[in-house]
Every structure is written in structure tokens, then in C-alpha cells.
Amino acid sequence: MSKFTNRGVFLPLIKEPAASRPIEDITPPAQVVVPMLAGDGSNNQPVIKAYETVLHGDVFGQPVQAGGCPIYSPVTGVFNSVRNILHPLLGTVSCAVLDCLVSKGENRKEKSVEKLTAEEILELSFRMGIVDELDGILLASKLAAGRKLRNVILVADASEQEPYCSAAWSVLNESAEKVWRGLELAARTVRAKKYHIAVKLEKGNLKNLKGRISDNGLYQVKGKYPARVYSKKGGGTVCRIGVQACLALYLAAATDQPPCDCIITVAGDAVANPCNVRVPLGTTVEDILRFCGLSQEPAYIILGDAMTGITIQSTDIPIISGITCLLALKNLPRPPVHTCIGCGRCVRACHANLLPYEIMRRLDNMQYERLATLLPDECDGCGACSHVCPCSLEVTSKVLEAQDAHGNIFMKWGDGDDL
Ligand code: SF4
Ligand code: SF4
Structure with missing residues (x-):
């Protein structure tokens, strides 16, 4: 865990207009490319043959070795083929290509989650293969590790201190109550001493949010990047999880729905329509940029935000859990001018x-x-x-x-x- 001194940097916030817009659902792409690597890192193989159809949310891949997580189909589609892709986050990975069929979204009825035990929630988060978007780690692994700690302060981190990101805010804006219930489930699992959602919001947005969740449920982050997402008062071991993971946990518990999509901020000065967009997992960067439009050919594209993202050379890359931002920018970064001058x-x-x-x-x-x-x-x-x-x-x-x-x-x- 980092020490969080008073050091850090002030960053520009370039979140508009995406942050003020409602989440847009991407037009279904012609194909999705699904890495056959589950959230726990286990290799999967398809459970259906080529040219057979799989339904949205059904099991599509089973782990090659017993004890791993399965993979769920992010779309209703026809299993076309398998191909290897060099993915910047996964390395060379075998992917299944699915031809998407248009299908009507299913509204699943919500059931009560009050009686679920900590063990049941842990098992559910593993079986559903929920990945925490904050770090790409399996949520079940983080919850299991949290259970071994004492005095856990569990934080759903929606502070998004990086310049462009607003995906967490858009998820909260759309589904604050469900995110909160998911956080409650996670807190029950790790026997958290305290839990809250960390945000960095303007007063108006903060007030609106306060009316929707528990009174003490929000912590307003202040100060330089990267700032603390919890209060120093009280002590305890701080564990951070993402709001999309909280939402996925609640939906898995209340509706048996596996995580099939994710919300991504698409922004940068080469993007014509910056917005937060809901995409099926496996949608390629190319399809997402086509949906949002480009005002001009970008000089470079970043997977992730400006502070921690990586530049990619190809747009034929599928989105996986853990990616929450995609930037297309007009100008190349300044090349290094000389070696370190020791300025400190x-x-x-x-x-x-x-x-x-x-x-x-x-x-x-x-x-x-x-x-x-x-x-x-x-x-x-x-x-x-x-x-x-x-x-x-x-x-x-x-x-x-x-x-x-x-x-x-x-x-x-x-x-x-x-x-
Ligand atoms: S990335 Fe740089 S500033 Fe941030 S913790 Fe590492 S060394 Fe420190
Ligand atoms: S020039 Fe050297 S000392 Fe100054 S910020 Fe860069 S790496 Fe650090």
C-alpha cells in the first residue's frame, strides 16, 4: 500500500463533454474477439463447435484445467473461428471470434441478496469471473485476500483523478444504488469495519449522489494526484475495488447475470463525439473509435488514461475487463530532449x-x-x-x-x- 505523503502533482481535468453525457450503448459490432483467458488467468476452450450459436451470458468457454473460471459469451452470436492476437495487456493470446446476431436485451428480475453469506458471495464472484476494473485482478482473489486482514476499510474507488476518465462517475450516475448494494456485498465478504465510495465531484453532482445512497457512504477526495481515497481518522487496512466490479457483483447476486460488458471513456482531441460507452467485452478498439467518430487521424492512441495508459500500434485489439479509458490524440508526445538533468x-x-x-x-x-x-x-x-x-x-x-x-x-x- 502506498504511503500517501503530501507529494503528488496537480493535473488538468479534461473530462468534459464525456462526463456530462449519459452512457451510450455501442451499435452492436459485426464481430467480437473474445480472449480465451478467464479472469483468474486460466486457459479456456470453447464449449461449442464452429458455426454453432451461443446466447448472450451463456457459458462459452470452460477452463482446460479443473478449478478455473469459465468465460461467458458477451453477445448472442455464431462461433466463427479461433485466432491468435498479440494483446498489449495479455501478450499472445488465443481468441474466439464471434459473429454477432442482433438480439433483444433481456430484463432479468432482481431477487433479494440480503441472506447471502460471505462464502456464497465469494463463490459467486469467482464463478462469474468478475474482474476488478481498477487493476484487472479477479475480484474473488481480492475479496479472499481481504478476508485474511483485520479492520478492513473497503473503498469503491470512483475518484478518477486522471485527466480524462469519467467511466466510474457515469456508472454511479446511472446505477448508484446498485453499486452501493454491490459494495455492501463485498464489505460483508471481507467483514469490513467501514466502507464507502470515494469520489471527486463538483458540489452539485455530489449533492445529487448523496440523496441516493447511505448518508456516510461517500468520501470526497481532495488534494494532489494521487490523493488518498479514505480518511486518515480511525485507522485500518484500506482495500480498493472498482465501482464496475461492485455493480457486476450486485447484478450477479440479484439476477444471475455474468459480466458481459464494460463502460469505457472514449476521449481525446481526435475524437469527434467523446462519451462513455457501454461495449460488449471483446469489442475491438477499431469498432469503438468508429462508433465515437474521429475528427482527424489520431497521431497516437492510448489504452487507458494519460497517466498510466499505454500507446498501442494496432486498433485490432479487443477490450477486456480492466480497461476503462481509450484516448485518441492529435499530437505525438514530446520526444525526450536529453538525459536526466537532476532537477529533482x-x-x-x-x-x-x-x-x-x-x-x-x-x-x-x-x-x-x-x-x-x-x-x-x-x-x-x-x-x-x-x-x-x-x-x-x-x-x-x-x-x-x-x-x-x-x-x-x-x-x-x-x-x-x-x-
Ligand atoms: S510512478 Fe513515479 S511518482 Fe508514481 S509512485 Fe512510481 S516512482 Fe513514484
Ligand atoms: S530530469 Fe531527472 S530529476 Fe528531473 S524530473 Fe526528469 S528524471 Fe527526475
């Missing part, structure tokens, strides 16, 4: 109290044996150091790279005994 801005920006420039220097100089003392593992990838760097260096990437540098053969060179 990255240090002042780092909320985890690290020395990003020094971690980067030691990594570049292959001084792996001395990296561990600089605690690169404490970095949460917030992107603040790269944001403030006057030389446009990719400081965050270097610090994250340094986390994996332990155990390298070069570590032995620094020990200097046997070699």
Missing part, C-alpha cells in the same frame, strides 16, 4: 517517497545490486514522475522495469566474490 521534480512528485531519477540511473548503468535499497517495489505506477519530468523521460516505465530487475545475473557481479 520527480522526487517532489512521488507520493511513495522514492527517488525515481536515481532508480532510473542505476537501472541504466546496470547497477542492479543497488536497486533494491531504493525500493522500486513501492512504486504503484501512478505516472506522476513522468508527468513532471521537463526532459520528457519515461521515468515511470524505468521504475517499473526496475521492479523486475532483481535476481538478474548481473546482481552477482556487484557482490564481487566468486567472479
